[in-house]
Amino acid sequence: MSQDEEQRRAHFRLRYPEKDRPHLRRGAEAFVVTELSEGGMRLHLSDPRGPWQGPARIEGQLQLASGDALAVSGDFLREADGEVVFQLQHGVDLHAMLEEQKFLVRKYPAMFGRNRD
Secondary structure, eight states, X not given: OOHHHHHHHHSOOEEOOGGGOOEEEETTEEEEEEEEOSSEEEEEOSSTTSOOOXXXXXXXXXXXXXXXXXXXXXXXXXXXXXXXXXXXXXXXXXXXXXXXXHHXXXXXXXXXXXXXX
16 A cells, blocks of 8 residues: 555545635645645645645644634645645644534534434
């Protein structure tokens, strides 16, 4: 199994609805996060026509949909379909992922196959 396949299976991934996507702030720059896990994050490219021109390593403040903020850092892994994937070394733990999931399940029950009471 390749390292990429291993990383894909190692953590639960949370794909965000467009309205509630977290933002990664890096200095004056802000990136939209479309998918998050304990081991990685996927950023939306504002200009998907060209290759990623940013750094090979990214660090910043991740503002989560649930309202929490985390300092994160990670390395560029790949680019695909107008998004850039970073493998995280620091920042997102299981507790943060569970809080995000609870927030989204309450707000979007149909997205997770549950009916709202």
